[in-house]
Amino acid sequence: MKALEERILKEGKVLPGGVLKVGSFLNQQIDIDFMMQMGEEAARLYNDVKITKVLTIETSGIAVAACVAAKLHAPVVFAKKNKSSNVGNEVYSTEIHSYTHGNDYTAVISKEYLNAGDLCLITDDFLANGCAVEGLIRLCEQAGAKVVGVVAAVEKGFQGGGDALREKGVRVESLAIVDEMTDDGKITFRK
Ligand code: G4P
Secondary structure: OHHHHHHHHHHOEEEOOOEEEOHHHHHOOOOHHHHHHHHHHHHHHOOOOOOOEEEEEOOOHHHHHHHHHHHHOOOEEEEEEEOOOOOOOOEEEEEEEEOOOOEEEEEEEEOOOOOOOOEEEEEEEEEOOOHHHHHHHHHHHHHOOEEEEEEEEEEEHHHOHHHHHHHOOOOEEEEEEEEEEOOOOOEEEOO
8 A cells, every 4th residue: 555655654663673663643643544544445455355353453453453344344353462361261362472572462352252154354553473363363263253364554574474374375465565674764665
């Protein structure tokens, strides 16, 4: 999505450790008109399939998912990050590793909101190593729900999570793919 690439080039800041800061429109301050354009693009990319749920994980994924879901007229369901792994019977749960934070956490979704027969579009703000998406796929498997695809606002191509999912046959459409970021702030997008 050209407009997203231009916005990243204009406002994105490359931080040490390969982190792209986009707090001015995506992560902390949210430009909702722009996010709705992103939602429209995501809906256009997936206009060939039926989607019954837009699935994400708290926190930053929720705003993107809401804008995608508004265009698809489907509900958003978000996994909660549970502080303890001692979860009850009424939820689907899985362990997720975060390379960025160097920790593991338990992601849970109430069984009430994810069902066999659901057709899920997994959405997130960033797709880096892909651990969060893989965790959401496992939650869908537990529920017997089908994953129709993944849409990330920003895929960090150099971390390989998106391509690993594609190799496994998962449909991944990212609105912008950053293939390289240099310490002096140069950002290169995948063609
Ligand atoms: P992965 O799921 O693709 O493996 O990613 P990883 O665990 O490494 O990422 C951890 C968190 O950091 C995620 O949010 C992810 O969205 C975010 N993140 C990863 N790379 C970047 C980046 O370059 N820039 C920004 N701004 N965020 C990045 P989270 O910890 O779950 O936080 P939140 O959603 O609760 O805010």
